[in-house]
Amino acid sequence: MKKLTLLLCLIWVAQAQAQTVITNIPGRNTLTLNGKWHYIIDPYEVGYYDYRYKPYDANPHPTGGFFLDQHQTDKTQLIEYNFDKSPTLMVPGDWNSQDEKLLYYEGTIWYRRLFTYTKSNPNDRVFIHFGAINYESDVYLNGKKLGKHIGGFTPFNYEITDLLKENGKNSLVVKVDNKRHKEGVPTLNTDWWNYGGITRNVDVVEVPQTFISDYNIQLEKxxxxxxxxxxxxxxxxxxxxxxxxxxxxxxxxxxxxxxxxxxxxxxxxxxxxxxxxxxxxxxxxxxxxxxxxxxxxxxxxRSIETKGTDILLNGKSVFLRGISIHEEMPMRGGRAYSESDAQTLLNWAKELGCNYVRLAHYPHAENMIRLADKMGILVWEENPVYWTIDWNNPDTYKNAEHQLTDLITRDKNRASVIIWSMANETPVSDARTNFLHKLVMHARGMDSTRLISAALEVHRDSNPNDRIVEDPFAKYVDIVNFNEYVGWYDGLPEKCDSINWIIKYNKPVMISEFGGGALQGLHGDSLTRWTEEYQESIYKHTLPMLMKIPQFRGVTPWILCDFRSPRRVLPVIQDGWNRKGLIGQNGTKKKAFFVLRDFYKKMEEKYK
Structure with a gap:
């Protein structure tokens, strides 16, 4: 019995070490596997299940399972797939923007990449590291399963030391499935594009037998x-x-x-x-x-803390001049992933006068955070707990906690990151508040130095001009953030002039979203929806309204750029795009961009 227990412990330790997420990949000895990967579209998942719907990786079959990457060795052999003769996709990248027929595709695609590798030291260990895959992935090397990962925006890796064919051809096969699930994080309903694919870097990482896997070097709270x-x-x-x-x-x-x-x-x-x-x-x-x-x-x-209604950076009160950003390049209409993508987006934020960005609604690529460090831009990072999650499902909570863990693990050494956001626009209930509170406790247990927040919703009472920010979850956050759309979903822009904000928390208050849609280049008067003038009017009326809030310490209007969303179907105007961006899908700035830029110049002067 003792021998069995010891064996199980050894197996557990080996598995735990294999699943260790290695940090600081850019600072290590790596081989990139970015580039062209062959792919097979598999909506019925015939490469994974047999005709009785049993998975091939649990029920081995001589020719079953695309992960075996087999080739016909004699003319009688029946193999109904061939990666070598299949088309290619670029990795990193989403499949939706690379092939027109995949624009709305949600389902399984198999990726295959061949590579050779020779270790620098024969005793070293080797891992395969993925920056992110959306949403669920099964990974195989040379026909053997490495593991399954769930979650579309955080890194993971597997040890491949014993499976690697040194000086030989290695076949890396990844089953990627971006189908949405009710119990998922995020869940079925979102207001952004469900980009599928291997969307971030893939690297082979070589390390010593005993290696530095992780570290945290930051100022104490x-x-x-x-x-x-x-x-x-x-x-x-x-x-x-x-x-x-x-x-x-x-x-x-x-x-x-x-x-x-x-x-x-x-x-x-x-x-x-x-x-x-x-x-x-x-x-x-x-x-x-x-x-x-x-x-x-x-x-x-740097130090970051709150005192009363102030946000203190290095002990000095700061106003956060921000903008919300999706991980998307508007001109390409696809997922942003490269350093040049990050440079473009953050340069626009800098041009706007921002010292702060909200990276919504999920963890963005690591190169975005590292560039923010270099450029001096403060960052809000967000766990993809969005709208109506399955609050009572223990597995849903574990999923959310796991993604939050991976995010904090990856970015805890980034000075730019000052806020961990737990959620966006979640409806109030006891189950939801308990769910989010558990996430807060977990985040603080991992990192006590940064601030906690979430994008809350606004409520109304009998007075038509009163807007109330009241949420039981607010007592657990350091900064009270909320989304408001007076002038767009709530009346016309001039309504902002008569709104009274009732916010009873003695904490800093920030507005995590406001704005309205405009088609770049469409002009008219300030009461004509979808014109640049209407959007401009919203900004002109909203900013003075927010300045009346005594605790007002920052804002991230929605949003820097137009972005794809299947929810936005109005022909000619939307055509599958959310038009609330200050920059259009062609990269051209709208009139509201300059209204916000002028406001930020004044706020920068005020907080010198």
Whole structure:
């Protein structure tokens, strides 16, 4: 019995190590698998299930299962697929924008990539790392299943050391399924495009037998000079090892020892360090070392907290001049994924006068966050708990918590990230509030240094001019954010002039969404819907209205760019696009862009 228990423990440990999500992929020894991948469209999933609807990977069959990537070896053999003769898609990228017939496709597509790999050191371990796949993926290497991942916007990896054919041809096959599910996170109903595919980078990562898998090097909560964090080793010799953390520019070189779980607590003092801010986005090269290996990356140090109704960055009150952004390139009409995509979007935000962006409604690509670090742009990151989730389903909660975990794990060292958002526009109920509160407790347990928020909804009472922000979940957040659409879904723009906001929380208040639709280039008077003048009028009336709120400390209007949405079907005007962007799908700025830019110039002057 003891031997069986030990064996099960060893299996569990091996599986846990294989599933360890490795952080800081850009700072490691990698081989990119980006590029052309062959693909097979499989709406009936015949490559996964036999005719009795039993999965081939659980019921092996000599020729069943596309993941086997088989080829005919004699003329009598029956194989009804061929990756080599199938078309290709670019990875990273969504399939919807690459092939017109896949524009609305929701279902399964199989991807296949061949690669060769030779290890730098014969004793090293090798992982395959995916930046994200939307939404559900089954991954196979050389016909063997590595695992299943659920969630469309966070990274994951599998160890492939024992399956890798060194100096030989390796077949990596991925079954990708973007079908929406009631119990999913997000759920069935959203107001954005359900892009399918391998949407972010794919890398082969080589590491030593015992390697630095993760670390957190950030300022302690409430401090501007005390660093508190950890270094995590993974491997057979992770316990009782020395690890070093160095910042050469600050002449810091500290040594720590791992515990029996391979984790070392890190604490030291920064002396004469420049704090990171939008005006001075100072980054230091931080290096973590152990037994001859080292991992480096640029890290900034800053403090973020609230005091009463103020948001304090490095101890100084700040107004967050923001904009909401979807992970989409309007001119391409597809998922944004590259560094140049991130540069384009954040350059527009900078041109608008932003010091802050809300990345909605899900975790965006890591290169977006790293670029925000460099450019000095504060960031709100959001878990895809959107609208009406299956609040009473334990598996739905586990899914949401898992995605939040992966997001915090990936971006906890980014100085730009100041807010973890739990949800967007969720209807009030006890089940929903308990669900979100559990997420808050989990987030604070992982990272106590950042602020917690969510995009809440507005309510009305008997007075037609009163708008009330009251939500039981508000007591768990650091900043009260809400979405409001007076002038678009709630009357005409001039209605803003008579609205009274009733907000009783002694916390900073931010408006996470406001705005209205306009087709770029369509002009008319300020009362004609869909014209640039109507949208401009909304901004001209909304901004003075918001300034009357005593706790008003920031805003992220909806939205930087027009984006695709199947909900938006009005011919000629929408044609499958949400038109609330300040920039049209052609990349041209609308009139409201300049209204907001002028407002931000005044607010920047006020908060100098």
């Amino acid at each position: 409430g401090s501007q000079n005390e660093v508190a964090g950890y270094v995590q080793l993974n491997g057979p010799n992770a316990a009782n090892q020395t690890v070093q953390v160095s910042i050469p520019e600050l002449k810091i070189n500290k040594t720590f020892t791992t515990d029996e779980n391979g984790k070392a607590a890190v604490d030291f003092q920064l002396k004469k360090a420049e704090l990171w801010s939008p005006k001075n986005p100072k980054l230091y090269t931080v290096t973590v070392s152990n037994a001859g290996q080292s991992v480096s990356e640029p890290i900034g140090f």
